[in-house]
Amino acid sequence: SQKIEQNSEALNIQEGKTATLTCNYTNYSPAYLQWYRQDPGRGPVFLLLIRENEKEKRKERLKVTFDTTLKQSLFHITASQPADSATYLCALDMWHTGTASKLTFGTGTRLQVTL
Amino acid sequence: DTGVSQNPRHKITKRGQNVTFRCDPISEHNRLYWYRQTLGQGPEFLTYFQNEAQLEKSRLLSDRFSAERPKGSFSTLEIQRTEQGDSAMYLCASSTGEPFVNQPQHFGDGTRLSIL
Numbered sequence: 001s002q003k004i005e006q007n008s009e010a011l012n013i014q015e016g017k018t019a020t021l022t023c024n025y026t027n028y029s030p031a032y033l034q035w036y037r038q039d040p041g042r043g044p045v046f047l048l049l050i051r052e053n054e055k056e057k058r059k060e061r062l063k064v065t066f067d068t069t070l071k072q073s074l075f076h077i078t079a080s081q082p083a084d085s086a087t088y089l090c091a092l093d094m095w096h097t098g099t100a101s102k103l104t105f106g107t108g109t110r111l112q113v114t115l
Numbered sequence: 116d117t118g119v120s121q122n123p124r125h126k127i128t129k130r131g132q133n134v135t136f137r138c139d140p141i142s143e144h145n146r147l148y149w150y151r152q153t154l155g156q157g158p159e160f161l162t163y164f165q166n167e168a169q170l171e172k173s174r175l176l177s178d179r180f181s182a183e184r185p186k187g188s189f190s191t192l193e194i195q196r197t198e199q200g201d202s203a204m205y206l207c208a209s210s211t212g213e214p215f216v217n218q219p220q221h222f223g224d225g226t227r228l229s230i231l
Contacts, residue, residue, distance in 0.1 A: 004157075034219065043119070043206050043222030044158065089157050101146060101212060102171065103220065105157030 002027050004106035006090055012112045013080055021075040021109045023090030029068045030092035035075050038087045038108065047088075048075075080113045087111070117141070119223035121207050127229045128197060135193045136226045140209030147190050148220060149182055150206040151175070158206050164190060194228075202230045 003026040013019050023033070031052050036044035050057045050066045050073070057064045063076040077084050087108040093101065120139040128134050140147050145166050150158035161180070162172045166187040176182075179197075184190040194201055204225040212218035 008155075036222075041224070043208075043224045044220075046219040046221065049219055091157075101210065101218065102148075102160050102163055103158075104160065105150075107155065107157050 002092065002104055004090060004092060004104060006088075006106035006109045008107055008109070010110040010112055012114065015081060015113055015115050017080055019077040019080050019084070019111055019113070021088050021090075021111065023073040023075065023106055025071050025092055029071065032093045033064075033066055033073050034091045034093075034103065035062075035064055035073075036089040036091060036105075038089055044089055077111075080111075082113050082115060085111055085113050119207055119209055119221050121205075121223035121226050123226055124224065125227045125229070127231065129231050130197055130199060132197055133193065133195045134197060134228065135191055136205055136207075136228075138190045138192070138207030138209075138223060140189070140207070141221055142188075144209035144211050144221070145187070146210045146212055146218070147184055148208040148210075149190070149192050150208065152204045152206055152225070153202075161192075197228075197230050199230050202228055204228075 091103040208220040
């Protein structure tokens with residue numbers, strides 16, 4: 001079965017620095033990979049989607065890379081702010097099961113941005 | 116865009132009771148998903164509707180769980196004879212999309228179920 005690994009330890013960085021979060025998977029390369037943000041007590045909020053034939057995607061201060069050879073995605077937040085503090089979830093589609101729209105989520109990485 | 120709405124936000128019940136949760140997706144979305152999330156974990160897929168058709172159910176969804184989407188709009192998730200292990204956050208999400216095309220999912224804020 002597909003395993004998704006995200007750093008379970010919290011990532012603490014200083015305001016203004018770039019935060020880099022890692023998502024590794026073990027088996028099937030997804031056709032799509034998505035990143036979500038989740039605040040305590042709230043549902044996940046979609047941030048970015050990257051397709052298997054895309055190397056990089058950007059949106060404002062966010063950047064996602066996707067390396068199917070390494071089976072890894074990196075998520076970057078530049079010029080981080082305390083408001084970026086949240087848990088960030090990586091999610092892969094399950095196309096190999098016949099349902100492309102079904103997502104498998106990692107456990108998430110908690111980001112804490114301090115002043 | 117009023118977002119995905121879930122009710123109730125919190126449910127506390129005794130073991131063995133039945134509970135029902137409701138999800139109102141974004142109106143133009145034809146896909147609806149249910150997930151379960153426990154503390155420190157990511158959401159786990161439970162089931163998926165394309166319009167009113169339930170297309171897939173996870174093996175996590177025992178026969179005590181049933182979901183419906185009768186008119187292709189709102190959905191309900193019922194848990195019968197609740198057990199301690201059912202305590203979790205139940206999340207609903209919706210999306211647009213063609214078959215086999217991955218789309219961003221829009222989540223509600225969930226129903227937190229606590230079994231006494």
